[in-house]
Amino acid sequence: MSKPLIGISTYLEPARWGVWDLPAALLPAGYPRLVRASGGLAAMLPPDDDPAAAAEVVARLDGLVIAGGADVEPVRYGAEPSPRTGPPARERDAWELALIEAALASGTPLLGVCRGLQLLNVALGGTLVQHLDGHTGGRGVFGEHTVKPVPGTLYASLVPEEVDVPTYHHQCVDRLATGLVASAHAGDGTVEAAELPGAAWVLGVQWHPEMGRDTRVTEGLVRAASPR
Template sequence: MSDSEAPFAPPPVIGLTTYLEQSKTGVWDVPASFLPQVYFDAVTRCGGIAVLLPPQPVSGMIVERVLESLDGLIVTGGKDLDPALYGQQPHDETDVPRPDRDAWETALLTGALQRQLPFLGICRGAQVLNVTLGGSLHQHLPDVLGTRRYQLGGGEFASVGVAVAAGSKLAGLLDAPGGGDEPQTLDVPVYHHQAIDRLGAGLRVTASTDDGVIEAVELEGAAFALAVQWHPEESREDLRLFAGLVEAAGTYARARPHPRQEAAS
């Protein structure tokens, strides 16, 4: 078959989880699915198709049906996880639990990991990954570090330096050197008052700050399952993590049988 006769590969479909928040537009002030545009813009700019996944009632059947339609998954930022999920009482500064979103994202992530669906976690998404795999969180970093530099407040993102582990999937996406003893240093936008404490099963720390805050992890043995505590969608001129996810999702899509092939078999 010539190149001109080769079947067209459609763009991969990337699911992004959303917030459920009280939202006001025009005369309406109602609970609504919400996600900042920078998230799905990053996906589409990298060649993916963005599909939003609002919190909703969850079952094994529903999760399977959703994941069957996706080539990649992003668990986005947002409110704190319920501390009961990792065996703690809530800190005074911890957000009121959102059990609907916690259950929805945990179920989607668990199913995605089981089927090796390419996954990227962002901020809360990194925490969902860690807790789903049995880890825990620092509920309020100022208590641990004595500084609020990771969450300035008022929607203002801070910039912190992170050291990226050489030879990691993350380093490869960032074009960091694969060998040597010196990690790459990268400045990233952050807005979080919680962070990973006890590491979940199978996870490897791939980026951290000079005061020990874990800023990136990846699941060992997975084709593409990584998460960052920072907000890569805010670095609009540096979409390498999104590009890596879209590329992995395209590979995943091409590797599974096409519905017409299944029908013909």
């Protein structure tokens, strides 16, 4: 049986390597490594100038991961930017929202990681807390805290016990979008996972599984994306 092809959204950032200093499509190596360790094939999806291309891209995938990264621009959820909200990544917002909408429309299994959970919530009409303390280990350092699953959810079926997870975020879900269900929480009540019940496999996690060793969430994505 062929392995499912899992597309992973990427950053578009200035980068330097060798003699070059150019814009580059970047993705921390943990993402494709995690997909491979979970039984899938990984494909990088750089931002496209034309979000309308998202449906054609998603049609060629078996599953989709929306990776972590920059803060979602507050205008996307009807808010004014807080002084502690980072600069907008408008091209990436537009592209990843289009990828999410295409995945939801086609029933393509979808996993949102950190920013990916936040974008999923925004895409469905939810809002975000623009600053939250205590969910990093310091600037450029991943922290760790415990998340507790909500019994009866998809996430709880994958990870039924409380676990410590690698975390690095200063924003989170505020108003949960209609249709989304919280499926894990941190000790302070922060929504750490949310999912969309129904026929399709749709889950977002606020932490960074690519920085840990627990493959159960991505194994669930790969199983859902595998041919039947």
